[in-house]
Amino acid sequence: MQWETVIGLEIHAQLATKSxxxxxxxxAYGAEPNTQACAVDLGLxxxxxxxxxxxxxxxxxxxLAIDAEITPRSVFARKNYFYPDLPKGYQTSQMDHPIVGVGRLDIVLEDGxxxxxxVTRAHLEEDAGKSLHEDFQGMTGIDLNRAxxxxxxxxSEPELSSAYEAVAYMKKLHTLVRYLEICDGNMQEGSFRCDANVSVRPVGQxxxxxxxxxxxLNSFRFIERAIxxxxxRQIDILEGGGNIIQETRLYDSDKDETRSMRSKEEANDYRYFPCPDLLPVVVEPSYLDEVAKTLPELPDIKKARFIDDIGLKTDAADVLVSSRELADYFExxxxxxxxxxxxxxxxxxxxxxGALNKNSQNITSSPVSxxxxxxxxxxxxxxxxxxKIAKQVFAAMWDGxxxxxxxxxxxxxxQNTDSGAIEAVIDEIIANNPNQAEELRGGKDKMMGFFVGQVMKATQGKANPAQVNQMLKNKIFG
Amino acid sequence: MSLEKADVEKIAHLARLQISEQDVPEYARDLSSILALVEQMGAVDTTGITPMAHPLDIAQRLRADEVTEENQREKFQAIAPATENHLFLVPKVIE
Structure with a gap:
């Protein structure tokens, strides 16, 4: 049977606030345990x-950047469940009235x-703390700094039909939130993470x-492999006559497999209700205008400008707009x-x-401005x-x-463009290599490279290769 | 709407409340009468009235994004049942 994959992604972007x-x-990331957990975070x-x-x-x-409807009155709700890294016994989130409504994001497929x-919605919520399962006298340790x-x-809508599309979508969002400077996108530190809802169905159903x-799923590579x-796994089960259970599965990157975490049926009873401690968040149209003015040139628009106005190829434009800093540097x-x-x-x-990668630097820390x-x-x-000489100059610039x-x-x-001096060099090389010169005259074009190389060597790379080429042709065939 | 024994037990479990078997009928009666009151309110004609998410008809006040809290870990951990390496300890959680 032919199967079709359906994927929806839930991406958690940590907002880059100070508090x-x-x-x-x-x-701030990486502080001593529980030094950044105040009475509110502890749920006292x-x-x-x-x-x-x-x-x-x-x-x-x-x-605004994904052309979404902004909810004029969004509402916080309590999502109730018990887990030790959630001291209040509920997560403050948004349910029926998320701040960002229906929007959209364009991705580029493999065929271009x-x-x-x-995008179904985007809502605000609080993160939980961290459980540390190392052995503390048979107990679990809790750090509430992240709470x-x-x-x-x-x-997202369930509109992604392959792991490739899921990764493309995630990368696009990753680029976007960094352009907007609302998330640092650091996946190792968990600032940008993803859960994937995956199902399959027979083609045509x-x-x-x-x-x-x-x-x-905290890396682009893992999301592709996990999906x-x-x-x-699902196709194997269905083709073997079995049924898929709705559940949460954890991806284990060491073993490259997913395993069941908990059956969702019971855990699912979150009993959402509007949070009585928070009033509706009102967003006025004038405020939207104000925020709209702060939007930077977005990646898609920048890419189009790089291609249409500046004349770059699509591949180069894609690489350059992948980060705002890189695009700015290029400009x-x-x-x-x-x-x-x-x-x-x-x-x-x-x-x-290449030099940045080799030296574990990035565009913002580049020694060459x-x-x-x-x-x-x-x-x-x-x-x-x-x-060629430019590479030598670049290395020297890199070293300050x-x-x-x-x-x-x-x-x-x-570069030496003194044709008299170059001519003398060419004459000498032809005289010293009579056999090669004969072969070149006889139509062996490969010999051209040999002669240009010899001239460049003799001039320590300072001759202009195009000029040398032309002069050689004149000498041999002229 | 009248709650059965099983409903009461489920609600108690979701709230992580331990209730004794003999109290279940009483809880079922009390909770059912709360639901009956809600049903009574549900009968009021609210056509044309915008639902409110909060009884106060005002908007949420916002605070500036500033770090105003200092580290008070020692005070908070002094009242915790168990700590180690500055972590709060809880009965083992296994996924």
């Missing part, structure tokens, strides 16, 4: 939540076409199959150098990114130096030896 959603405790009797202004602004900003994925950290849960929710694994290189977009993109994507790189590309574009012009000057790297 918690309902209290003035710090949200008599405390009341006060909503963080930034949390509302960030959620609205996200909603665009697919629009519906009360603001989360935006972004729920309308009704959705029973789904399993796969949790604990593929889960799809295979400064382009402006400073006055060179063609293609060569600028190439230096940023290949040379710079965009202005410096722009200065180098300018000298390639105006033929002061060749591309100054800007391109001073390095070229200090190391005497300027």
């Amino acid at each position: 918690k959603i309902f209290s003035g405790a710090s949200t 009797p008599g405390v009341l939540p006060v909503l963080n202004k930034e949390v509302v602004r960030m959620a609205v900003k996200f909603g 076409t665009t697919k629009r994925i519906g 009360g950290t603001p989360l935006l849960e972004i729920v 309308q009704a959705l199959g029973t789904r399993a929710e796969v949790k604990n 593929n694994h889960e799809v295979e 400064v290189v382009l402006k400073t150098s006055g060179a063609e977009a293609k060569i600028c993109a190439n230096w940023v994507i290949v040379e710079l990114s 965009a202005e410096l790189l722009g200065g180098l590309v300018k000298r390639i574009a105006d033929n002061t130096i060749s591309g 030896e100054g800007d391109a012009d001073s390095i070229i000057e200090a190391k005497d790297l300027k």
